[in-house]
Amino acid sequence: MRRIGLIGGMSFESTSVYYKLINEMMRDRLGDLVSADLVLHSLNFADVVEMQKAGRWDKAAAHLAGSASALKAAGAECILICTNTMHLVASEVQAAVDIPLIHIIDETAKALTARNLKRPLLLATRYTMEHGFYADRMKSLGIDIMVPPAEDRLDMHQIIFGELCAGKIVCDSRTRAMAMIERAKAEGADSVILGCTEICMLLDPQALSLPCIDSTTVHAMAAVEFALDSVQATKAAA
Numbered sequence: 001m002r003r004i005g006l007i008g009g010m011s012f013e014s015t016s017v018y019y020k021l022i023n024e025m026m027r028d029r030l031g032d033l034v035s036a037d038l039v040l041h042s043l044n045f046a047d048v049v050e051m052q053k054a055g056r057w058d059k060a061a062a063h064l065a066g067s068a069s070a071l072k073a074a075g076a077e078c079i080l081i082c083t084n085t086m087h088l089v090a091s092e093v094q095a096a097v098d099i100p101l102i103h104i105i106d107e108t109a110k111a112l113t114a115r116n117l118k119r120p121l122l123l124a125t126r127y128t129m130e131h132g133f134y135a136d137r138m139k140s141l142g143i144d145i146m147v148p149p150a151e152d153r154l155d156m157h158q159i160i161f162g163e164l165c166a167g168k169i170v171c172d173s174r175t176r177a178m179a180m181i182e183r184a185k186a187e188g189a190d191s192v193i194l195g196c197t198e199i200c201m202l203l204d205p206q207a208l209s210l211p212c213i214d215s216t217t218v219h220a221m222a223a224v225e226f227a228l229d230s231v232q233a234t235k236a237a238a
Contacts, residue, residue, distance in 0.1 A: 001037050002227045005076025007067045007093075009042035010083040011165040014197035014216065018082045021220040029228065036227060039074045041067045045165070048086070052127060061089035065096035072097045078226050080104075084134070084195050084215055085127045100226070104215050105134060107222045108193055109141040111213045117191040120213070121146045121184035123177065123203075124195035126157040134195065146189050152180045164198035174202050185210055 004022065008015030019040070026036045043063070051060040064086060068079050079094075079101045081087055087104055094101040112120060122145050128134050130153065135145040147153060159173045177199075181192055191211040194200055197219075205212035 002077040002229065003075050004036055004038040004223050004227050005068070005071030005074070005079045005099075006038060006040045006082050007043065007064055007071065007079065007086075008040050008082040010045050010048055010086060011198065012042060012045070013165060013167050013201065015040070015042060015082050017197065017200060017216055018080070018220055021217060022223055025221060025224040026227075029224070036224070038227075039071055039076050041070055043067060049161075052085070057089055060086065061092035064089055064093045068093050068097045068101070072099055078102055078223065080219060080223050082219075083197050085125045088127065088131055088133045102219065102222050102226060104219045105137045106141070107218045108195070108213055108215045109138055109143055111218045112143055112191065112193075113141070115191070115211060117211060117213075118142070119144050119146060119189055120191040120193045121148070121181060121189040121210070122193045122195045123148070123156055123180065123199055124193075125160055126153050128195055129153050129156075145193075146184055146187070148180050148184065152183075156180070159202070160196050160198055164196075164201055169202060177203055178208070181208060181210060 006018060023035045026034050048060060064081065071079060077099055079097060079099060081090060081093060084104055090101060090103055122129055122134065129147045138145050155176060163170050163173060189210060191213065192208055194203060194212065194214045197216045200214050200216050205214055
């Protein structure tokens, strides 16, 4: 089994979801007592948030690149940034290490393409919805992202940072998020991306009126596939 490296803590609420998902998937694949070989570097989210607010993405990139280097030194054979927003600096993080960075946008695009979904609504932080990095990468992969109108983007951003990152689940916020989906559906959306790793705490993909891709789940699944690739190769050769 290959060792997975997680850059987490952004927030720790979603990092705990990653840890649980990866280990549950390992157990389901290999048996009840099996857990993942992984190392986690959990950053102080407050420091990262200050860099985001100040627009210091260069400083944030260096911060996460240092984390990736520490994970490699601890034996990690791949890197996951356990947040969609911080994939804004994914190229800088990848440049800092010579092990693969499993990119959350690429894995989300693969899941959409597998279901022939081409026009998803992206629900995420304002940084993810309004900076070009997410939509541009998706467009290069043949997917045309929709984002909510400005008022809804602000509302979703506040739900994420004011509630979900603090572990608070508010029923009224769930209702408003589902209304965003219904409005996008009326405007031609064929699916929904839960594009913030905390949103899976608020919305159940099975309860939505459109097909839903939970970026956290597909990202965790990709990590498991990477980690087990050597195991499967060994079994095939036996």
